[in-house]
Amino acid sequence: MTARPATAARGRPRGWVDDAVRLIEADARRSADTHLLRYPLPSAWCDGVDLALYLKDESTHITGSLKHRLARSLFLYALCNGWIDQNTTVIEASSGSTAVSEAYFAALLGLPFIAVMPSSTSSAKISLIESQGGRCHFVAESSQVYAEAERLAEETGGHYLDQFTNAERATDWRGNNNIAESIYQQMAMERHPIPEWIVVGAGTGGTSATIGRYIRYRRHATGLCVVDPENSAFFPSYAQGREDVVTGASSRIEGIGRPRVEPSFLPGVVDRMMTVPDAASIAAARHVSRVLGRRVGPSTGTNIWGAFGLLAEMNAQGRSGSVVTLIADSGDRYDDTYFCDEWVSSQGLDPSEPAAALEEFERSCSWP
Structure with missing residues (x-):
């Protein structure tokens, strides 16, 4: 009797990811x-x-800035690498325009978004991020934002977009x-x-x-x-x-x-x-x-x-x-x-x- 070859499958059904990419591409065409x-x-x-x-x-x-392009690219990069699905909490170390734009795309996909920032961040910046559906998480010093974003991603089973590392990789x-x-x-x-x-x-x-x-x-x-x-x-x-x-x-x-x-x-x-x-x-x-x-x-x-x-x-x-x-x-x-x-x-x-x-x-x- 011929033995059947062993197989294994780790991939998840791609229906949600396919639709997420479609939503982002449709948003780009509209704008x-x-x-x-x-x-x-x-x-x-x-x-x-x-x-x-x-x-x-x-x-x-x-979302009012150059960072809209970066946020779009970071989301597409993460989706196509299999790092984001419908259950993913998305996290970034940012208190500025990048976080505003990323919160927009997270909301477009129905995903929670957390921006890690120093506690000294102005209320105006916080309001802009929150107006796009994001949540702000504070640290005492600006140098702590990277490690805290990584910790939150691990704690929540989420994904840290890491704009400072992935910006040049994510854009075609x-x-x-x-x-x-x-x-x-x-x-x-x-x-x-x-x-x-x-x-x-x-x-x-x-x-x-x-x-x-x-x-x-x-x-x-x-x-x-x-x-x-x-x-x-x-x-x-x-x-x-x-x-x-x-x-x-x-x-x-x-x-x-x-x-x-x-x-x-x-x-x-x-x-x-x-x-x-x-x-x-x-x-x-x-x-x-x-x-x-x-x-x-x-x-x-x-x-x-x-x-x-x-x-x-x-x-x-x-x-x-x-x-x-x-x-x-x-x-x-x-x-x-x-x-x-x-x-x-x-x-x-x-x-x-x-x-x-x-x-x-x-x-x-x-x-x-």
Whole structure:
């Protein structure tokens, strides 16, 4: 008698996961894509030099920020790796825009979501996460959020999304309408369709990793410039060629800058880095808000400061071309902080000098 071969099956029925992926993909189709805005630069700073600046407006995502893309990718990554099913509690270490967006996707799938954050987190941030159906779990110190998120995942049998490790892994950098592919498609009919520079900040490092990889994959001549705020480990790590840099201080510019070098940050795909003073980020956010007639967030100010510097450099060298950067989120979330003079002063910051530099840039394209 012929013995039957031994078999084993560990996989779960995929019906729920199939539907979860469908829901996320349907959500992406409904929201289409974010706009690419042309920033109104003066028409003629210098004879023969043609410059253009574009802003990819990520604030128009349904959860209001660039992190909507990351949250979508993290959920798809976890679902397709078999880490999330209909009984999974989803957990993240975040008190900001990532947690807001992740709470949205968890609610879309009918899953509980817990955001681990320091007890010092503002009530406004907590309210945003809770408004999307998330629950906030507090720790005494910001350095404890990672270990606590892991502990909660183990305790609940849940899944820790771990944005700082998985951001660069979860996004399909070859295409699938990622932010890089979207930028180049939207630029196709412009005067300078291949940007000289794309300028982004780094929080997890996922956005710069995606754009940098895509540039190389498509063999574009574009340079990738990453702008970094004060107290962040990314710039000194990049400049020194070290991964063990720790600053011991948190960034004051929400959404970007980290006290340690996160695993998703890939310095090898970055062509240039700049440090931007926090006062300059705030001044630039306020400046652009006045020009556009609506508020943009502080990390957008960091991006703009870097983009303006590159445009001034191109102008001085007599090089025409385009620069693209991001509106990462709306400034409406920051009424009581970056747009409040009392709060800015309480942080020991004075944006008046960089504000004057921005006015001079708009007048003459000169840069400090």
